[in-house]
Amino acid sequence: MILEHDGAAPKIDPSARVAPTAVVCGDVTIGPGSSIGFGAVLTAESGPIAIGANCVVMDTAVLRGTRKHPLTLGDNVLVGPRASLSGCALEDNVFLATGATVFNGARIGARSEVRVNGIVHLKTVLAPDSMVPLGWIAVGDPAEILPPVQHERIWAIQEPLNFPKTVFGVERPPPGGSVMPEAMPRYARALQRHKQDREL
Numbered sequence: 001m002i003l004e005h006d007g008a009a010p011k012i013d014p015s016a017r018v019a020p021t022a023v024v025c026g027d028v029t030i031g032p033g034s035s036i037g038f039g040a041v042l043t044a045e046s047g048p049i050a051i052g053a054n055c056v057v058m059d060t061a062v063l064r065g066t067r068k069h070p071l072t073l074g075d076n077v078l079v080g081p082r083a084s085l086s087g088c089a090l091e092d093n094v095f096l097a098t099g100a101t102v103f104n105g106a107r108i109g110a111r112s113e114v115r116v117n118g119i120v121h122l123k124t125v126l127a128p129d130s131m132v133p134l135g136w137i138a139v140g141d142p143a144e145i146l147p148p149v150q151h152e153r154i155w156a157i158q159e160p161l162n163f164p165k166t167v168f169g170v171e172r173p174p175p176g177g178s179v180m181p182e183a184m185p186r187y188a189r190a191l192q193r194h195k196q197d198r199e200l
Contacts, residue, residue: 004198005044019059025197027065031055031075046190047087052077061085068166069104080116086167088120091128100132104167114138121154122161 002010002018005026012018012030019038024030026044030051036042037059042049046067052075057063061083065071069087073079077090080098087104090096094108099117102108106120109128114120118132125141132138138145140157148154164172168183 002200004200005196006193008044008048009200010042025194037061037081047071052092055079058083066104074110103163121158122163122166 001023003023003025008027010024010026010028010030012024013032015032016030017035018024018030019036019040021038022036022040024036024042027048028042028044029049030036031053033053034051034055036057039060040057041062042057044065047065047070049063049065049071051057051073054075055073055077057079058081060081061079063071064086066087071085071087072089074090074092074094076092077094079085079096080100082098083096083100085102088102088106090108091110093111095113096102097114097116097118100114102120103122105123108114108120108126109130111128112126112130114132115134117135119137120126120132121137121139123141124138124143126138126143130143132145136145136147137154139154144157146154162172164170164179164183168179168187170179170182173179
């Protein structure tokens with residue numbers, strides 16, 4: 001399904017393939033020779049998405065562009081099934097395996113690999129030729145690549161990156177509080193703009 005969102009329509013190179021059950025919504029550019037798989041979702045929610053040449057976005061991957069962080073893929077990038085990308089930049093020849101997650105403001109250098117269920121966290125910069133092992137987490141700038149059992153070290157780097165402020169625009173509450181009562185109504189209102197989307 002190809003949708004116009006906020007007055008912007010996707011721009012899809014004639015040589016690209018978009019599966020009939022994929023959703024491509026808003027200010028999305030798909031380059032020559034690229035392929036978007038069944039059930040994939042590419043939504044320029046509040047910022048653009050630009051897909052380079054000869055990229056493969058596999059079935060059920062979800063890619064979101066945001067106002068502060070457009071989403072870009074260089075050339076020859078593979079995004080595996082069930083991967084989730086939000087407002088990040090991937091340079092050329094990057095491989096993201098099944099279930100990889102890349103957060104807002106992250107940058108993945110050329111020829112890097114994020115293996116099955118690997119995570120590249122908020123505002124993290126992964127150098128060219130890096131590898132995130134199965135289920136490990138890259139966090140920080142420059143990135144430290146850590147196993148999930150090192151939660152305390154991960155949190156020490158992650159906390160100052162301020163996920164609630166970066167993603168939802170709200171301050172982290174004091175201990176015992178929650179960002180959800182403030183963040184979710186705001187986010188839900190922003191998503192109401194999709195009511196005006198128009199199928200092309």
